[in-house]
Structure formats: C-alpha cells, structure tokens
Amino acid sequence: MILTKADKIKDFMMIELQGEVQYSENLDGLKLGKLEDGGQKCKLVIGNHILRGKAETLSKPIAVIQKSNQNLIMVGMIRKKIIFSERPAPIPDQTKQTMKQLIK
Amino acid sequence: MEEEGQKYSKAPISNPMSQEDLFFSEHLTETSSKLLLFDLPPELLTELENRSLHLGGEANSEAIISGSQSSFLIRKSETTNSLLILEDNIVHKISHDIYLCEKIIPPLHQIYGLLNESPYTSDDIKRKKVYSYMELAEKVQASDSEIKDYLKKINAFEFRGYWRIFDEEYRIEVLKNIMCKLMEKDWPDVIVRLVSQEFPEIPYEILLALLKTIGNIDRDTFIADKLKVYQICAHDLFNTHNEYLKDEFETAFKNLANMIVYRKYINTSLSIEEILEGIAVYRIKNYSSSVKYLNKYQISYNLEERLNSLFSIKPRWTEKELKVYLTDVSIISLPQLLLRYTKKIMEGSVVLYTSKLN
Numbered sequence: 001m002i003l004t005k006a007d008k009i010k011d012f013m014m015i016e017l018q019g020e021v022q023y024s025e026n027l028d029g030l031k032l033g034k035l036e037d038g039g040q041k042c043k044l045v046i047g048n049h050i051l052r053g054k055a056e057t058l059s060k061p062i063a064v065i066q067k068s069n070q071n072l073i074m075v076g077m078i079r080k081k082i083i084f085s086e087r088p089a090p091i092p093d094q095t096k097q098t099m100k101q102l103i104k
Numbered sequence: 105m106e107e108e109g110q111k112y113s114k115a116p117i118s119n120p121m122s123q124e125d126l127f128f129s130e131h132l133t134e135t136s137s138k139l140l141l142f143d144l145p146p147e148l149l150t151e152l153e154n155r156s157l158h159l160g161g162e163a164n165s166e167a168i169i170s171g172s173q174s175s176f177l178i179r180k181s182e183t184t185n186s187l188l189i190l191e192d193n194i195v196h197k198i199s200h201d202i203y204l205c206e207k208i209i210p211p212l213h214q215i216y217g218l219l220n221e222s223p224y225t226s227d228d229i230k231r232k233k234v235y236s237y238m239e240l241a242e243k244v245q246a247s248d249s250e251i252k253d254y255l256k257k258i259n260a261f262e263f264r265g266y267w268r269i270f271d272e273e274y275r276i277e278v279l280k281n282i283m284c285k286l287m288e289k290d291w292p293d294v295i296v297r298l299v300s301q302e303f304p305e306i307p308y309e310i311l312l313a314l315l316k317t318i319g320n321i322d323r324d325t326f327i328a329d330k331l332k333v334y335q336i337c338a339h340d341l342f343n344t345h346n347e348y349l350k351d352e353f354e355t356a357f358k359n360l361a362n363m364i365v366y367r368k369y370i371n372t373s374l375s376i377e378e379i380l381e382g383i384a385v386y387r388i389k390n391y392s393s394s395v396k397y398l399n400k401y402q403i404s405y406n407l408e409e410r411l412n413s414l415f416s417i418k419p420r421w422t423e424k425e426l427k428v429y430l431t432d433v434s435i436i437s438l439p440q441l442l443l444r445y446t447k448k449i450m451e452g453s454v455v456l457y458t459s460k461l462n
Contacts, residue, residue, distance in 0.1 A: 001158070001159040001160060001167075003152070003156060003157040003158075003159055003169065004152070004156040004157075011191070012189055012191050013190045014188065014189055014190075015187070015188040015190065015195075016185050016188075017185060017186045017188065018185055019184060021186040021198055027128040027132050028128060028129065028130050029128060029132075030128050031125060032126040032127060032128055032188075033125075033126055034123060034124065035123070035124050035125075035126050037122045037124070038121050039121070044126075060143065062141050062142065062143055063143075064139055064141060064189065065139070065140045065141070066138050066139055066140075067137075067138050067139075068138075072159070074142075074144075074152060075139075076191065078141070
C-alpha cells in the first residue's frame with residue numbers, strides 16, 4: 001500500500017465531544033448546530049443544549065488521509081481542535097428565545 | 105447538483121466571535137468510512153513532500169510504514185470521545201480513533217532467514233529460492249537505509265541480480281585457503297586480480313564478496329580488517345563444535361591462528377574476548393568455564409524472545425556482554441532495557457544482570 005500527498009492540502013478542524021454521539025437517523029446533510037467561536041472560548045448549540053469548550057492549536061498536526069482503492073492519499077491537516085469536555089447544559093427559556101433568533 | 109461548498113456558508117470559523125451553522129456532509133456515511141486520522145511523525149511528513157511512502161507487513165502482523173531512514177509501527181488508538189472532522193463548516197467524519205506511529209526496529213532478521221534458504225556454496229547450481237532486492241523489500245517492511253545497512257552487517261552480496269549470503273562452511277574454507285595462499289606468496293600488496301588467478305574456479309564477483317567479508321577493497325588492493333581475519337578462526341572452530349571448554353578453545357584458536365592468519369595481519373593487541381564479541385559468549389557449564397557459539401545476527405530480533413534466549417544460555421550477564429546482543433533490537437536505550445527486563449545483583453565487586461521475565 002502506498003501513501004502519497006495530494007497536490008493541495010486542505011485545512012481541517014477537529015471538534016472533540018465527550019462521549020458517543022448518538023443518533024437515530026442518517027445524518028447525511030443534516031444540521032449539527034451552531035458554533036460560536038470566540039477565539040479560545042467556544043460555544044456549540046445543539047438543539048436545546050449548549051456546550052462550552054475551548055480551542056487549541058495542536059502542537060503536532062494530525063494528517064487526514066483518504067483511502068482510495070488500495071492506496072492512501074494525505075488530503076488535509078488538522079491544526080486546530082475545539083474540546084467540549086463538559087456535559088451539555090439545557091438552554092434556559094430566555095436564552096432559548098435569543099438562540100432561536102440567532103439560529104433563524 | 106449544488107456543491108456543498110456553495111450550499112453552506114464558507115465563512116472561516118476561526119474568526120474571533122464568529123457564529124456559524126455546522127452541517128454534516130451530504131455524503132457523511134461515505135466520507136466517514138474513507139477518511140482516516142494519522143498522527144504522522146514530522147520526518148514522514150517531510151518525506152511525503154517529495155516522495156510516496158510504503159505501508160506493509162506480513163498478513164498476520166501489524167502494519168509498518170517506512171521512510172527512507174526509519175520504520176514505524178502503525179497502532180490504532182481508540183477514544184470513547186467523538187471526534188468530528190470538519191472542513192469549513194461541514195463535518196466529513198465522526199471518528200473514535202487515530203492511528204499513531206511508533207518508531208520501531210523493523211523485523212530485519214527475516215532477511216537472514218530468507219537468504220539462508222539458499223546460501224551460496226561452490227555448488228550453486230543446486231540453489232533453491234533466491235531473492236532480488238525488490239523481493240526482499242516487499243517481504244520485509246523496513247526503510248531502504250535499514251535494509252541496506254542490515255545486508256552489509258550480515259555480509260550479504262548481490263550476485264547476478266540476487267542478494268545472497270555465503271554458506272558459512274564454504275566461506276570459512278575458501279578464506280582459509282586464500283589466507284594460506286597469501287602466506288605462501290608473501291606479496292607486498294594483496295592484488296585481488298592476482299588472488300583470482302590463484303583460484304580460477306571461484307567467480308571473480310564471488311571472490312570480491314568473500315574478501316569483503318573480512319576487509320575492504322581499495323581499487324584492486326585488498327586491505328584486511330584484522331579483527332575479521334581473526335574471527336575466521338573462531339567461526340572455523342564453531343563450524344565443528346557449538347561449545348568448547350574455555351582452555352580447549354583458546355589453545356585451538358591460537359594453533360589455528362598460527363596456521364592461517366597471514367603474518368602481516370597478526371595483531372597481538374586483540375584479546376580473544378574482543379574477537380569473540382557478537383560470535384560467542386563465555387559461561388560456566390558443569391562447573392567449568394566454556395565458550396558457546398552465539399551469533400548476534402542469528403538469534404530472534406523479538407526483544408522478549410531474544411532476552412529469554414540469552415538468559416537461558418547464561419543466567420548472569422555483565423552490562424558489556426548484554427550490550428553486544430541488545431543494541432540493534434530495540435529503540436529503548438540500554439539502561440532503560442536493563443531497568444525494565446533485568447535485576448541487578450552483585451557478585452563480589454562485579455555488577456551482573458539476571459532476568460526479570462521469568
């Protein structure tokens with residue numbers, strides 16, 4: 001098996017969520033939520049829940065490699081990661097109204 | 105069909121205080137299974153800029169990725185957390201694992217096993233399977249530099265497109281004859297062409313390869329490596345018996361050296377211990393000191409197997425003795441290896457190491 005590098009390397013990002021993402025339907029094309037990226041501090045709103053996390057630059061970037069027939073092609077690099085290590089908190093009603101406006 | 109990039113906002117999410125909707129790719133199921141995450145070492149990333157890298161390994165073993173200088177074992181590291189991989193605001197993969205690359209000493213000893221299926225002798229017509237460099241590189245996953253270095257260490261040579269090692273008995277017999285001829289002729293310089301004329305039955309390339317196992321050839325002149333010349337005597341004795349009583353071996357060694365070592369190469373500063381390094385070990389057997397054949401290139405390169413083999417031959421080793429057999433088999437430093445796998449004991453004022461494994 002041969003590993004090569006694509007002509008253009010794309011910039012990817014990683015979001016790390018605590019635990020398993022459980023879903024009952026096919027996620028293809030669906031909306032995940034809204035990300036508020038405030039530099040180091042980030043928020044992710046998924047449905048009626050809000051997650052608070054922090055962004056970090058990876059000291060060692062992670063390669064994104066695509067399987068193609070019997071070979072591998074490095075197509076991108078992940079240099080930034082946002083970690084949401086806390087449990088999701090329900091959005092209070094007042095906040096929900098504001099969030100609804102944001103999500104519209 | 106609308107492109108994903110056109111359908112969704114492409115505003116970079118790294119902008120301070122940016123807000124952005126995130127979507128799963130319309131082809132998430134497909135892309136998720138096709139994309140892999142690799143923590144590649146910087147040296148492999150640098151090499152990937154200019155060349156492709158080879159991944160491989162035997163069917164039942166773990167995969168190994170090799171650069172030009174080093175090899176790395178690929179190990180899957182799993183996490184219970186979910187890793188979402190995004191390009192712009194599109195999630196292309198949900199992952200629970202990253203492939204890590206650990207620097208390793210590749211299983212180079214397999215090359216010795218392959219070449220030893222059909223070692224070169226005077227009767228080479230009866231040879232069985234022989235291997236080209238490409239065939240060896242396909243069978244043994246290691247970097248080019250590691251393979252070439254190992255081939256040199258085991259005195260392998262390329263003959264008519266295939267890599268070979270000598271049958272040890274054949275090599276020693278021919279070299280003994282050559283050394284006797286050198287004593288007889290007493291040439292001021294050993295010109296390979298003249299040696300070849302004395303041994304017309306040996307193909308010239310084979311003569312060169314034989315001489316290179318005990319020295320170097322500068323233009324057409326052979327320059328012997330004194331240590332390797334003496335080691336012929338040790339190998340010759342071990343071709344007959346696997347183990348000798350210490351006194352018996354040393355007497356036989358001196359007699360043989362007097363007979364076959366070309367006088368120009370006699371160097372009394374070499375001790376028998378130095379000559380036997382990597383070839384044999386001293387041990388106590390049945391209350392007597394003995395010398396046992398133990399070729400460092402012929403025992404397992406699996407660290408634990410090798411340690412078991414060493415400690416079954418001799419329960420107590422000095423650090424100097426162990427260093428000879430452990431240097432090429434692990435990336436862990438010798439002090440760390442000793443700490444992890446051995447127990448230190450004192451015998452008088454001498455520090456010895458015993459196995460922790462059993």
